[in-house]
Amino acid sequence: MKTKVVSYFSYKGGAGRSTLAYNTIPFLLNEHIKPSKESPVVIVDLDIDSCGLSYLLGVQADQIKDDVCVQHVLANGCNPEPSEDHIYEAEFLKEMIPVGNKLGYEINEAVLFLPAKDIKNVKKSNNYDDDNFLPRLKSFVEACGCYNVPAIILDSAVGNQATALVANKLASIIVCCMRPTTQFVEGTARYLQNQDSDYASIPGERKCILVPNVVPQGDVIIDGVKYPDLAIKRFLQIFSPFLYNRDEEEDWQYNAEMLDEEVFGIPAVPSFMWREGQLYTQETLDDCEKVVFERYRKLAGIINKL
Numbered sequence: 298m299k300t301k302v303v304s305y306f307s308y309k310g311g312a313g314r315s316t317l318a319y320n321t322i323p324f325l326l327n328e329h330i331k332p333s334k335e336s337p338v339v340i341v342d343l344d345i346d347s348c349g350l351s352y353l354l355g356v357q358a359d360q361i362k363d364d365v366c367v368q369h370v371l372a373n374g375c376n377p378e379p380s381e382d383h384i385y386e387a388e389f390l391k392e393m394i395p396v397g398n399k400l401g402y403e404i405n406e407a408v409l410f411l412p413a414k415d416i417k418n419v420k421k422s423n424n425y426d427d428d429n430f431l432p433r434l435k436s437f438v439e440a441c442g443c444y445n446v447p448a449i450i451l452d453s454a455v456g457n458q459a460t461a462l463v464a465n466k467l468a469s470i471i472v473c474c475m476r477p478t479t480q481f482v483e484g485t486a487r488y489l490q491n492q493d494s495d496y497a498s499i500p501g502e503r504k505c506i507l508v509p510n511v512v513p514q515g516d517v518i519i520d521g522v523k524y525p526d527l528a529i530k531r532f533l534q535i536f537s538p539f540l541y542n543r544d545e546e547e548d549w550q551y552n553a554e555m556l557d558e559e560v561f562g563i564p565a566v567p568s569f570m571w572r573e574g575q576l577y578t579q580e581t582l583d584d585c586e587k588v589v590f591e592r593y594r595k596l597a598g599i600i601n602k603l
Contacts, residue, residue: 301447307475315353320593322597323578324593329598332397338446340411343453345415345454348415349452354394356410374433374434390441395408396408434467451468483535504551505550506551507552508555508562509555552603
């Protein structure tokens with residue numbers, strides 16, 4: 298089985314990357330992948346300095362073992378050694394934290410989580426060497442493939458952090474989210490141009506979904522200019538070289554379905570200003586949340602088909 302690797306990425310912090318992952322993963326699980334105990338989805342928190350997804354999933358520090366966290370994998374790698382035993386006989390899988398129910402999936406053990414331990418910085422380890430992060434995390438991905446894992450979902454770090462670079466090199470699908478500000482969008486465009494030219498990958502190997510996130514709703518007049526109209530036009534202008542001047546020989550291919558001017562990105566959710574939530578598991582939604590709920594569903598469908 299070829300394991301699909303998806304990386305949620307942002308050029309800088311504050312894009313709502315972990316919250317985006319937290320809200321689209323339930324759609325991937327329930328409407329597309331439908332994992333089982335025998336073929337579980339694996340989710341990895343690679344943001345080792347902030348551990349955003351570990352917090353969102355409610356994983357407590359005392360639940361995380363020193364040898365069952367992402368820092369341990371980055372420092373030691375993983376020995377696949379496939380066997381005929383049941384999947385939970387695989388040492389690197391059987392002690393991961395089951396989180397299916399927290400993500401609205403009925404089979405709790407069908408979704409396994411490798412957390413980041415914020416009190417165990419890999420820099421304090423004698424084995425710390427970010428030049429070896431890629432082969433070590435790659436060995437983890439290969440081991441998952443040996444045990445029928447259909448998908449690995451990585452909550453990346455940001456920018457040029459070592460774990461972010463590794464996540465994007467291993468992923469076949471990159472969900473690149475950004476706020477619709479000129480600073481954020483121009484910075485992301487420069488970053489992607491540099492990354493694209495540096496990669497020696499198979500042409501068309503990486504699919505990058507461009508996702509405006511936390512997009513303000515309603516018109517606001519600033520210095521006589523109407524927002525978010527100007528931000529949307531600027532966004533499309535900046536990314537036009539990525540979308541229209543490329544061919545199938547390019548290393549990265551960009552998906553612009555979330556840039557539709559009529560249905561632009563993921564709207565801001567007012568309630569998320571005060572609490573980071575998950576819409577999929579809520580019993581009632583207000584009108585704004587219903588719109589965002591469908592945008593999360595749309596993004597999950599794009600991820601699934603690539």
